[in-house]
Amino acid sequence: MTGNSNILDAAMRVFSKKGFRGSSIADITKEAGVSKALFYHYFKSKEDLLVIFAKKRLEDFSPLIRGLQADRPPEERVRFLIDFVLNELENESAKLRFYNMLYLSEDGVTAIEIAMNNYQEQFEQLFSVEKKLFSDLGFSDPAMEATFMRSTLQGISLEYLLGPADYPLEIMKKKLLTRYISNGDSK
Amino acid sequence: MTGNSNILDAAMRVFSKKGFRGSSIADITKEAGVSKALFYHYFKSKEDLLVIFAKKRLEDFSPLIRGLQADRPPEERVRFLIDFVLNELENESAKLRFYNMLYLSEDGVTAIEIAMNNYQEQFEQLFSVEKKLFSDLGFSDPAMEATFMRSTLQGISLEYLLGPADYPLEIMKKKLLTRYISNGDSK
Amino acid sequence: MTGNSNILDAAMRVFSKKGFRGSSIADITKEAGVSKALFYHYFKSKEDLLVIFAKKRLEDFSPLIRGLQADRPPEERVRFLIDFVLNELENESAKLRFYNMLYLSEDGVTAIEIAMNNYQEQFEQLFSVEKKLFSDLGFSDPAMEATFMRSTLQGISLEYLLGPADYPLEIMKKKLLTRYISNGDSK
Amino acid sequence: MTGNSNILDAAMRVFSKKGFRGSSIADITKEAGVSKALFYHYFKSKEDLLVIFAKKRLEDFSPLIRGLQADRPPEERVRFLIDFVLNELENESAKLRFYNMLYLSEDGVTAIEIAMNNYQEQFEQLFSVEKKLFSDLGFSDPAMEATFMRSTLQGISLEYLLGPADYPLEIMKKKLLTRYISNGDSK
DNA sequence: TATGAATGAGTATTCATTCAT
DNA sequence: CATGAATGAATACTCATTCAT
Numbered sequence: 001m002t003g004n005s006n007i008l009d010a011a012m013r014v015f016s017k018k019g020f021r022g023s024s025i026a027d028i029t030k031e032a033g034v035s036k037a038l039f040y041h042y043f044k045s046k047e048d049l050l051v052i053f054a055k056k057r058l059e060d061f062s063p064l065i066r067g068l069q070a071d072r073p074p075e076e077r078v079r080f081l082i083d084f085v086l087n088e089l090e091n092e093s094a095k096l097r098f099y100n101m102l103y104l105s106e107d108g109v110t111a112i113e114i115a116m117n118n119y120q121e122q123f124e125q126l127f128s129v130e131k132k133l134f135s136d137l138g139f140s141d142p143a144m145e146a147t148f149m150r151s152t153l154q155g156i157s158l159e160y161l162l163g164p165a166d167y168p169l170e171i172m173k174k175k176l177l178t179r180y181i182s183n184g185d186s187k
Numbered sequence: 188m189t190g191n192s193n194i195l196d197a198a199m200r201v202f203s204k205k206g207f208r209g210s211s212i213a214d215i216t217k218e219a220g221v222s223k224a225l226f227y228h229y230f231k232s233k234e235d236l237l238v239i240f241a242k243k244r245l246e247d248f249s250p251l252i253r254g255l256q257a258d259r260p261p262e263e264r265v266r267f268l269i270d271f272v273l274n275e276l277e278n279e280s281a282k283l284r285f286y287n288m289l290y291l292s293e294d295g296v297t298a299i300e301i302a303m304n305n306y307q308e309q310f311e312q313l314f315s316v317e318k319k320l321f322s323d324l325g326f327s328d329p330a331m332e333a334t335f336m337r338s339t340l341q342g343i344s345l346e347y348l349l350g351p352a353d354y355p356l357e358i359m360k361k362k363l364l365t366r367y368i369s370n371g372d373s374k
Numbered sequence: 375m376t377g378n379s380n381i382l383d384a385a386m387r388v389f390s391k392k393g394f395r396g397s398s399i400a401d402i403t404k405e406a407g408v409s410k411a412l413f414y415h416y417f418k419s420k421e422d423l424l425v426i427f428a429k430k431r432l433e434d435f436s437p438l439i440r441g442l443q444a445d446r447p448p449e450e451r452v453r454f455l456i457d458f459v460l461n462e463l464e465n466e467s468a469k470l471r472f473y474n475m476l477y478l479s480e481d482g483v484t485a486i487e488i489a490m491n492n493y494q495e496q497f498e499q500l501f502s503v504e505k506k507l508f509s510d511l512g513f514s515d516p517a518m519e520a521t522f523m524r525s526t527l528q529g530i531s532l533e534y535l536l537g538p539a540d541y542p543l544e545i546m547k548k549k550l551l552t553r554y555i556s557n558g559d560s561k
Numbered sequence: 562m563t564g565n566s567n568i569l570d571a572a573m574r575v576f577s578k579k580g581f582r583g584s585s586i587a588d589i590t591k592e593a594g595v596s597k598a599l600f601y602h603y604f605k606s607k608e609d610l611l612v613i614f615a616k617k618r619l620e621d622f623s624p625l626i627r628g629l630q631a632d633r634p635p636e637e638r639v640r641f642l643i644d645f646v647l648n649e650l651e652n653e654s655a656k657l658r659f660y661n662m663l664y665l666s667e668d669g670v671t672a673i674e675i676a677m678n679n680y681q682e683q684f685e686q687l688f689s690v691e692k693k694l695f696s697d698l699g700f701s702d703p704a705m706e707a708t709f710m711r712s713t714l715q716g717i718s719l720e721y722l723l724g725p726a727d728y729p730l731e732i733m734k735k736k737l738l739t740r741y742i743s744n745g746d747s748k
Numbered sequence: 749t750a751t752g753a754a755t756g757a758g759t760a761t762t763c764a765t766t767c768a769t
Numbered sequence: 770c771a772t773g774a775a776t777g778a779a780t781a782c783t784c785a786t787t788c789a790t
Binding site for chain 2: 784
Binding site for chain 5: 221222223224225228229
């Protein structure tokens with residue numbers, strides 16, 4: 001573990017608990033067990049971290065793209081998509097809460113825009129394989145369907161994060177799946 | 188306009204732009220055109236505002252409950268529900284972005300818990316009329332269906348807020364509606 | 375009880391607990407159950423209170439002067455002096471702690487100087503009857519003896535105030551008395 | 562001079578003039594010629610200073626204990642005790658005024674309690690050598706005598722501090738001494 | 749006699765950041 | 770690679786005081 005990633009890990013832990021604005025460099029370096037000066041040896045600024053995390057998040061989607069590119073029947077692919085997005089919820093809820101706040105905050109939006117410069121292409125790839133998926137599933141407007149799916153997954157994620165204990169995640173997963181794979185009772 | 192609500196309005200404007208933690212009392216009082224001290228004449232603390240806004244938000248749902256209680260065919264009620272939630276997006280996107288961040292942040296969760304003390308009952312009422320709606324629509328598990336609907340609406344809202352300009356809100360609305368009212372081509 | 379004295383009493387209670395600088399006008403008026411503005415209706419400023427209390431304190435000594443002026447044997451008078459100073463300790467320790475701090479603080483010294491303008495004469499009277507007392511007791515330097523007595527009483531008071539529970543006040547009283555009335559074992 | 566002790570010295574100067582509550586961190590750091598932030602680099606809080614000073618004060622008594630432990634005739638020891646306590650008055654009156662206020666204020670009492678945790682033992686030692694002294698001098702109740710002596714010294718100190726210019730310190734010293742060493746006219 | 753609204757200046761404390769070593 | 774010393778600017782919050790009513 002380089003000192004660098006030690007600090008990054010600490011930062012993610014702290015941000016997950018107290019948010020970006022609510023966390024200070026002192027909080028982070030205390031959590032990492034290093035001096036504040038060392039933080040500035042590795043990173044340009046506090047905002048710098050946000051860009052790094054935004055990039056990291058975008059990279060998270062690489063395996064999703066590869067999974068959707070694979071030569072598999074669309075039913076398998078849609079199940080893969082749903083599982084990919086919703087399975088990380090249970091293990092990484094603090095981190096995901098942080099990422100969700102990032103999307104909504106001005107700080108985050110700025111960071112994401114900077115990060116996007118390098119990842120625009122990748123993002124378009126993702127959208128493209130999603131469209132391919134819904135086209136293969138027989139939808140007449142695969143782009144809209146991809147957007148709808150993304151929104152629904154986002155909503156389920158968000159509602160889960162608001163109260164993980166009470167949320168019927170598995171049932172929601174199944175409910176969503178039956179919309180695309182006709183093997184269950186939809187009512 | 189009492190001094191009190193002048194400050195509250197200013198606070199909402201500022202929070203919407205810069206978030207709760209990102210906004211200072213100085214920002215708020217400057218926006219309101221009053222002294223910092225006057226803020227503390229009316230409010231106990233910065234956190235106090237959060238509780239007030241959380242209560243306000245909970246009150247926003249009163250007309251929704253009344254609308255769903257009305258003696259109307261379920262098709263009309265489901266359309267009312269969807270419209271109620273998604274129509275405010277266009278006019279109040281800044282405010283809603285703030286509320287969404289509130290749900291996700293620790294500050295917000297604390298405030299909501301305090302506010303909830305007075306509104307628990309009302310919230311249960313909302314869930315109850317939603318279940319009635321989906322029961323009337325013929326769903327065998329109306330509670331789960333209500334949760335799914337809520338998640339989907341939340342997801343559409345969130346995705347819209349991330350990029351209002353590009354988001355096909357009307358199409359998503361229609362797509363969602365056809366799930367419950369069989370008059371359109373679902374594919 | 376006029377509103378005026380209601381506030382003064384409240385102020386003394388608050389000052390006794392938190393000191394002069396540690397108490398705010400808000401603390402005082404809250405304790406008195408009136409508005410801050412009413413405070414300024416009756417008093418010119420916070421410092422004003424200090425002068426008032428300093429005057430009050432100086433007035434406290436009037437009965438002491440009268441008691442020492444009375445035509446009684448010096449043994450009775452010295453006992454009266456000791457009792458007068460030390461008896462109030464038990465009932466009024468909070469108030470006395472406040473007065474003692476007053477003597478030591480710059481705020482207090484200023485206030486006392488202002489108050490003294492009106493009471494200089496009275497104070498000289500007190501010193502004069504004390505000197506008469508020690509002269510009657512046969513001391514060759516009654517002024518010095520008065521100063522010594524005053525210092526000792528002050529010291530006993532102070533030490534008592536530092537820890538009333540553990541301090542052997544009655545024994546100290548007796549010990550002091552035997553210095554002037556030869557009826558006890560001095561060792 | 563480390564930055565640390567530079568600030569501590571400045572704090573003592575400021576506290577001596579304006580008291581603890583009457584002094585601000587800004588006052589202290591201005592006096593020390595450093596930034597406010599540096600204060601918090603070295604100290605946890607304003608109250609922290611009080612604990613530090615309380616500890617310092619307790620340490621001041623170490624040489625007194627050693628002096629009283631020494632194998633010397635009790636007459637010499639009692640003279641040492643009186644000199645030790647009263648001699649610092651002339652050089653350090655501002656500092657001592659501050660310490661005396663400390664004893665009386667709630668802030669100070671809290672600080673002293675915290676400081677005492679480490680010095681309880683030392684304090685008991687002091688009391689013990691004082692008792693030994695008065696026992697050697699032939700008093701039947703040395704504990705009470707020690708308390709009486711302490712009170713008298715405290716009182717002389719306090720009265721001196723209230724008006725150093727007019728107070729006959731040397732005469733009081735002699736007066737007190739004759740109580741224990743029979744070589745002078747007590748009247 | 750009584751108050752609520754209002755404020756400028758100040759309070760302790762924290763922040764992100766820099767720099768010499 | 771690593772730190773302690775240092776700071777200007779900001780933070781939430783409080784203060785004594787005034788004034789219109």
